[in-house]
Amino acid sequence: MPAVSASHITQYAVQRDPSHLSVGDLNCDGHNDIVAVSMMGHYITVLYNDGSGGFQDRQDVFISNNVSQRAGFVDTANSVDVEIADIDGDDVNDIVYYQENIRFVGESFVRPGNLTTMWGDCSERVNQWDDTEITVSNPYHLGMEVGDIDDDGNVDIVLVTQDATAANQYIQIYRGPDPSLLTNQQSIPVPLTNGLYIEMMLGHWGETVQGGGIPGGLGDCEDLDIWLLRTPPYNIGVGYSVGHYDNMTVLEYDCLTNQYPNPMDATAQGIHEFKLDADHNYPLYGIDIADTDDNSEIDLIAAIDGITGNISYATKSGSSWDTQNYVHLGDYLGASLTIVDVNRDGEVDFFVPTEVTLTRLQDSTAQNQTYLLLDNLREINSVEIILADPGGPGYLSSLSFDVGRRPTMAIPGQLQGGDESAYEIVIGQRDYGYRFSDGAMWLDTQGWAGAGDFLSVLTLDNEDVGITGVTIAPASYNPATGQAEIGEGTRWVNVTVKNTGLNPLTGSVDVDLEVKEVVGGTDTVVYSNDFEGNEDTTNCANCAFVKNSYTGMYGTGASSWHIESNSTADTQNVSWYEADSNPTDYYWAGIDYNGDNESDSGYYNNMDEALILENVDLTGADAAYMDLSVMCTTAYFELYLAEQYSVVERWLYEDSCGIEVWSEGNGWESVFFNGGWDNERFFRIFWQGVDPE
Structure with missing residues (x-):
């Protein structure tokens, strides 16, 4: 029985448009909790784990710069990114989030952004935590990551933002344990004429240094370098130049100077530029990096290959990259991509939340064309999981999990079960807007799917079997009750049994079918109150x-x-x-x-x-x-x-x-x-x- 598209999904209400998430223990009970930002809202939301993978305990945190919770739309705190990490090294997780503060028509100034660290406290709920706020004058968020970049035991923050004039972008570093100190900060301006950094990640390139360094002496510098995905050059009033969107830039952290190099400095050392060799000029809609052999060096880059329906990946071979390797994703436009060992078999897998399905047609000249139609926008979307082939190189066919409308990001986390059990996946969803060729717009927020704001938790098992469907025929529909009626006589009962786990299974399953009389039963009042x-x-x-x-x-x-x-x-x-x-x-x-x-x-x-x-x-x-x-x-x-x-x-x-x-x-x-x-x-x-x- 091959692995199939079955799942167990629970949903939890949060604040509007939870487009970015993070997982970590926030109340020191040993169980991972969830935090979600709220695009164009006033809050961030924390869901506490009950120890069994349930998250009914919810706490919102008011983050608007208006001190009153009666804040209106002019005080919208557009929180766009969040991470859980121990910034100050006290062995208690903190929360780092970034918010843009929306600028409104008639305002003569550009509202700065806020980078806020909420300091963890095991004895208090998150809305009672102290915080430190850093004002960011170049407010528009491009990416944020956290990690111990210099191996000093304190987690640091790397933030990439853009200014309001669309002329420059800034790579900004804030080191722990106190990111607010100017001595712990570095800012690297890069003009957009060099290309826009649309994705940013942290990982070790594998460089060597002379003397000093961490841990000292000649050898590898155990740091985290900055990996950037860059577009073609961008000019105000013109837009993007003709070119490819697969440009990679890696900035090595210098353990001697404790600085990253400026990519615009022609004399700077520790800058690597290369391409992923995409054979088209579509944007790459998601990218991730990974260390697959546990030597602390990045050796795998994977990206959603535009609208081709593939994942493109590159593997490191010596000092070069083996590019143009492909895995079939399907007729989907991916929203993001994550590399992780989902089923804990020692090999990394891909999982991709899909924004929309794509319709591919063949025109009269036998060329494939890709369309985005109303049917595509109406459809339920999925998270695609592509497992590494346990029997050899390559990857298996994708597993498809229906999760509702527009999953934006999906992150793995150990939310229940033992350390060796399959990860659970937390899925955030947001409302998108699409413009048609005639200028008309489709706005998710106006539909019923956009009216409810939820996180979905997808629970996975490596090996599991479940009943995913039961049909009885023939049956009739009673319009008076709106229910199906079976009546007397012989009926066909079809039971669908599927492999609801990640790994392929072989064997048989016994299914017991029991017919119970419901109409003639006894009604019991369980609870009433007028x-x-x-x-x-x-x-x-x-x-x-x-x-x-x-x-x-x-x-x-x-x-x-x-x-x-x-x-x-x-x-x-x-x-x-x-x-x-x-x-x-x-x-x-x-x-x-x-x-x-x-x-x-x-x-x-x-x-x-x-x-x-x-x-x-x-x-x-x-x-x-x-x-x-x-x-x-x-x-x-x-x-x-x-x-x-x-x-x-x-x-x-x-x-x-x-x-x-x-x-x-x-x-x-x-x-x-x-x-x-x-x-x-x-x-x-x-x-x-x-x-x-």
């Missing part, structure tokens, strides 16, 4: 409501959720608003706690809260139903981008409410969702006949 004082916990003795304020606006166990009482709707016309007209008591997320002023009930901006009924035991149940009355009032706000010749809508901010069910192993599963822009979505679909995006 919030008028009538609560039935007979069959749910441990059921209890727990309040969560994810943004930290309220303390642990508190939130704005409260029982609204003392309504005067039965004696006077207090309001046209439905909530105020409700004569009963009800649970309400708002600011009116005592009912003294009916017009005060409402919801502040930048609040993210949940009311959770915990410890519901459904053991032995064949099915479960939930019956409740709910009212959701939501609104939306659109943010526009001023382009050279037009102003277009780009970002949608909307209130939302929903009901989700948590179960062990499945995480949160949505059963109801309502967004502030839903009316417009329905209007576009049913009245205009177009996609809501």
